[in-house]
Amino acid sequence: MTDHLVEVGCAHCSGEQIQAERGSSRREFLTTAAASTVVAMLVSACGGGTDATTITGPVSLDIQVSNYPALTNVGGIAAVSAGGTPIAIVRTGAETFSAFSLICPHRGCTVGISGSSFRCPCHGAQFASNGTWTGGQRTSNLTALTTSYDSGTGMLSISY
Helix, strand or coil: CCCCEEEEECCCCCCCEEEEECCCCHHHHHHHHHHHHHHHHHHHHHHHHCCCCCCCCCCEEEEEHHHCHHHCCCCCEEEEEECCEEEEEEECCCCCEEEEECECCCCCCECEEECCEEECCCCCCEECCCCCEEECCCCCCCCEEEEEEECCCCEEEEEC
């Protein structure tokens, strides 16, 4: 019987291909194919470190600060959503706030609040409460949004 080579590869593997002999055991071939699939998924997920678009359209949101108990004290952080865009609001002073897109600039995963900072669950990027990248997967800072607070009404306006 003549051995035939079967090439298993993907568009994400930089031209690398895994070869399996047709005469190999089914288990060896399936293991190799499964490994190739996992490698392709990992390469696709990591994407070579290019930044993703963080916000796809304009953001405009008005919130009543008193509706978010986490914003009662300076340093408090609350998560909200505007048109599908997850946003973090940070109370930075008695009458000042910051807001950031919670879309990770690395690959577009939703960043979570972790105590008084932020962390990307997909790649481990870490950000301070001011949106600055501090560690983990190398990326840019979180996208800052414009805030305007009316202390008379307790309304916070967020836009991008």
